[in-house]
Amino acid sequence: MALTKTNIVDQVQERIGYSRKRSSDLVETLIEIIKDTIGTGEDVLVSGFGKFCVKEKGSRKGRNPATGDDMMLEQRKVVTFKCSSVLRDKINDKA
Template identity: 40%
Template sequence: MARKNVIRTDLIDAVCQKIDLSRTEAAEMVSQVVGEICDSLAAGESVKLSGFGTFHVRDKAERVGRNPKTGVEVPIDPRRAITFIPSDVLRAHLNQSSTPAFGDPKDSEFEERRTA
């Protein structure tokens, strides 16, 4: 199964279909939401989306890195990074599976292989 990235136009299409807005209005709404999230993170605030998760800004200190090819040490400048912590609702949704994983005791093939 090929993986697919959800891009801004996918979000716009979903908003158009779910709440019956014009494409232009949906695009503006998505842009405003994404812009507000970006502005809040840039200001150093955390962004919590109930039922989805929390975005945090983390300050990373300067450190010494190493070029893996040459082994030469190089300084890595301090920076800010975004971390995401999924909510329990999102975790539960991601961990639900319509088909059992290989080796799952609920999988009838697994039972057949185990008893054979």
């Protein structure tokens, strides 16, 4: 089961004791700041968690899965995530 924005708001409300509205505003503001920063092409580094990076992907040859026809895929930007060693250790039960 995935952690949703609603779950995050609930946990902020529970852990910090903010009202539901204030918790929701806080989470929404944080997400907007991250989106705006990534949208300008800058990386977002959250210590102890990881780094969101904007990468350029060049145009390349691809295939339409429905028809099997060859096609050219345009260059584009993608967001990648690299977790910190702290998070990696937690995932692997080393913490």
